[in-house]
Amino acid sequence: MKSRISNYSPLLLLPTAVCLFFLASPVHAQVPDSAYSASSLKRLSLEELMNIEVTSVSKKPERLNEAPSAIQVITSDDIRQSGVTTLPEALRLAANLQVAKVNASQWAISARGFNNVLADKLLVMIDGRTVYTPLYAGVYWDVQNVMLEDVDRIEVVSGPGGTLWGANAVNGVINIITKSSKATKGLFLQAASGNQLPWMANARFGGNIGDKVSYRIYGMGYKLADTRLVEGDGKANDSWSMAQGGIRVDYQSSSKDQLTVQGDFYDGFPNPDGATAVVVMGGNMLARWSHKVSDKSEWRIQTYYDHTWRDLRNGFTEKLQTLDLDWQYRFPVGKNHEFTWGGDLRRIGDKKHNLELFAFDPEQRNLHIYATFLQDKISVIRDQLDITLGAKVEHNSYTHYEYSPSARVAWTPAGKHLLWAAVSRAVRTPSRIDRDFTLSVAPGVPLIQSSDMVAATLVAYEIGWRTQPTATLSLSVSPFYHVYDKLRSVEPGPPPTGFPLTFGNGVKGHTYGLEIAGNWQAMRWWRLRGGYTFLKKKLKVKEESDDMNNASAESNDAENQILLQSYFDIGKQVEAGIVFRHISKLPQPVVSAYSGLDLRIAWQMSSFLELSVTGQNLLDDRHIEFIPTSPSARAIVRSVYGQLTCRL
């Protein structure tokens, strides 16, 4: 919903210590003055050097104390050096996300728990465009593709972001930001093949028109191979392929104005149940104009149109058209206040073609969202103590007015430390499946029927500590305590049959946990990053409810997860990378703990040609990452692929 104003410059410096300028500007990194020693600077990579501001650390957006949230950043280097090939795989590189591959085309991805294939508490944006489906308020990962070469960074904020981003930013926000076309000039060609990736091809060309306009045009496609049946060695027959193309044009009319127009279209055939492949098609077009009024003030206006089509090939189809307009304006008031005001108007036209027993009523529904927010950042002690108060009011077609206020305190006792605390409220508003859906056993005999479900709420209490003792080392620790109410429950129908089942708001409870992340540029040629996430979930059925899922909230989460990534150069021509992750047991249904190890080695054969080999899931022959309600669970196998990359 709310995308931050961004200049899309490559920002790779010390990712987890970077600051989320939480109001309205890009993530900015700060290197304390003392860190400008020759010995620390020379250990930084070129990418990092390119992100250090040349002048004045006193300018607002670069201060460490403006990241009072549990943000972790995946840089383009982290992505490239990990050897991942798809967006969901890249998200595994954020230690504060739960990411599980379910089968060849489905993923379960969440932050701070409540993970499921239909996870519905995470807001995901690609270049400022919200990519959620109002069907279940989650994300169809099979149609969220970006060419990873052109990704600038992925910012993952765990914890609620409702004040800025609105409903659905309950447990976290993922912001996928691609590079400006200024930074993607020239020809890029890439081809890969392996046992689980029969083929993948990526191509892009970028250039200039005059000295103010840059563009890129790209095409990509892949086929992902079958996962395995859990019993025996049989293949799950869920292999699938997709293709996508797109264009982006950036026009920098002055140092103050930036206009971006971009669009993508795609076509794919995911086949999660291994029977009939689903047909997915879609496209989107986005325009964004940002204007810098002064160092302290800027505004941005953005509009997009997004069209998706999904044909389950059993008669059920879904056509979704989203039209969105949103804006944001940041401005100072007096010496100590900085306001950000924004708004969002969205119209979602959702048209299903029902089956007799599987139906939405009405078949076609237009959903409207109107939202506005105001945030005030108050400088209590200059450069040391800031308090940010904000609230969003959002009107939606189902539950009408919803509120997401928050209060944050950021204290920077010394330049190298930031301590922050926040209390925020977020809501998960009902989706079509909650309100408009009926599943019948026979015509006129409903088995599941939607009801007047209301919004689920979260009040989150967070604290955090961020430190950057040297330019090459950073660390963040973020404990949290979340209190949920009115989570979705499944209620039995009236006696004697107990049918139809309906959805209710009968679950409440709390979660608590801890997210730790660190980054260390150990040597000029060696980078280490990693994190640990602990999560405990305690939910219970409310008195008035008879939740048939026994307060599981339809989710399954690991208590512990560990991520370690290391990559280094071996001489000038060779780079090597390792990603290790460990996910502890999922409780219900039980999925055993597993560890994954990916290895990549790349050889720069000439100035433009690179050859790499990547092995994924090397530690076991096969493992299960998630057991969905439907289709059956699948096993993920060890894989190896080779890749040839040409950059001209």
Next chain:
Amino acid sequence: MSLIKHIAFSLLLLAAAQNQQVQVQREYQLKAAFLFNFCQFVNWPADAFTSGEAPLVIGVLGPNPFGSYLEETVSGEKISGRPVEIRYFKEPDEVGDCHLLFIGGNNAKESSEGIAATKGKNILTISDQPNFLKQDGMIRFMNQQNKIRFEINVEAARSAGLEISSKLLRLADIYTNPKTDRNVPKGHSN
């Protein structure tokens, strides 16, 4: 009274000048780290060195904006087994054996004389001068949105026998010679 004013004014000026200096310094601290990084992404022909252990030499021509920072950056470092040395040249005709030459000053005449002095040698030339690449210089630093960017003239480097790795090219703006491509005006920075 006027003496006090005079002193106060001088102090103010001094403070302003010092402040200015701090900023310049930071920019060149960063650029020193860039120069050192560049050394690792460029291949010099073997005969650019007198022996296998001969040092890799970074030269600075004209005014030295780095202070002692360049020395501090390379001290104790080796590149492909070679120690790194810094040499300073006042005038273009003093430019001796070096592998990388930063041409100081912001004056087109100085930089073109500097480039001329490296002709026929395997020297990577670098400058801040806006028209540097047009003059056949190889790498030009630019400030964009308060960050350092650089632009590379690949052809000029190639004709000096230097091979620039794709890692470096990936991060750079690539300069296209307007003689060969008229549609791509360059040399723009903010």
